[in-house]
Amino acid sequence: MKSIDVFCHLMPPEYAKICMAEAPNKSHMFVRALNVASMSNMDARNEVLKAFPGYKQIPNIVSPPVETFAGPDKSPRLAAIGNNEIKKIVEANPQFYEGFIAGIPFNNVKASVEEIKRAKDMGAKGIQIYTHMNGEAIDTEKYWPIYEACEKYDLPILIHPVGGQMVPEFPKEDRSKYELWFTIGWPYQTTIAMMRLAFSGIFEDFPNIKIITHHVGAMIPMLEGRIENGLKMYGSRTAPELRDELTKTKMKGAPIDTIRKFYADTASFGSTSAIRAGIDFFGRDHIVFATDMPFDPEQGPGYIDRTLKCIDNLGLNEDDKAAILHGNAQRLFHV
Secondary structure (H helix, E strand, O other): OOEEEOOOEEOOHHHHHHHHHHOHHHOHHHHHHHOOHHHHOHHHHHHHHHOOOOEEEOOEEOOOOHHHOOOOOOHHHHHHHHHHHHHHHHHHOOOOEOOOEEEOOOOOHHHHHHHHHHHHHHOOOEEEEEOEEOOEEOOOHHHHHHHHHHHHOOOOEEEEOOOOOOOOOOOOOOOOOOOHHHHHHHHHHHHHHHHHHHHHOHHHHOOOOOEEEHHHHOOHHHHHHHHHOHHHHOOOOOOHHHHHHHHOOOOOOOHHHHHOOOEEEOOOOOOHHHHHHHHHHHOHHHEEOOOOOOOOOOOOOHHHHHHHHHHHHOOOOHHHHHHHHHHHHHHHHOO
């Protein structure tokens, strides 16, 4: 059956070269991507994709986000270069791609809005952002023009976690241990970003916005009871003198209903039970197929193969399976 992978990664070599020249002290952040053949070598990538008939991608440029290595004066140019380069790649290989996801210079709001419009004109299918902006919450209203532009141009937002070993698990430590920043930290970051955006009123202010969360909505499906029942006592756990500062929200209605307005992908590293939990929480129409390719141990085919098998193992009827594999993506991304 046809499948469209909406959250997978590549690194345009020319873009990487320019970025490393701009920020040589951050070049190590690109080396890992360049060392994965199917991430940066398009001939190698095409060989991987040929092995999966009916499978196509809407790729994004892999992290780091431009705001982590370039100030607001330089990030707009670099984001634009990245978008130009990924567009060239997908247009040169239409048999494998249904378009691309654009990046924006999130540390420059005005330039981000301009790049979103340019990306739409270029044919981008969505916009990738990250769970925080160099440690700053993305739900502050100074970033509202970015979300307003995405809603206006009907470009879904894809949220990816960011951060690494310099983000410790405990305040008195300096670094993360045992790569927990990846295993636990990234899903935690995504969960926090989702909840903060929801409570900040993003769906009230932008009712037609579409936000796709990576890794099956992170921890959210497992927190259904806490969100639905625990938050019926919302505000009671906060000191009265801090209640207005810490719990005031523009969210309307029950939090559980608002959280279900997010979309989630199937990028679970091969966990059928995680995808099942995501479907149970968000509903069939809010799940899109994704693999996180090519970060698998096999550096390309592994997560595609595992995720397709997960979908098969769910025992879905043909309509539900088609919706998750390609129908929802076609509706959201207009492909």
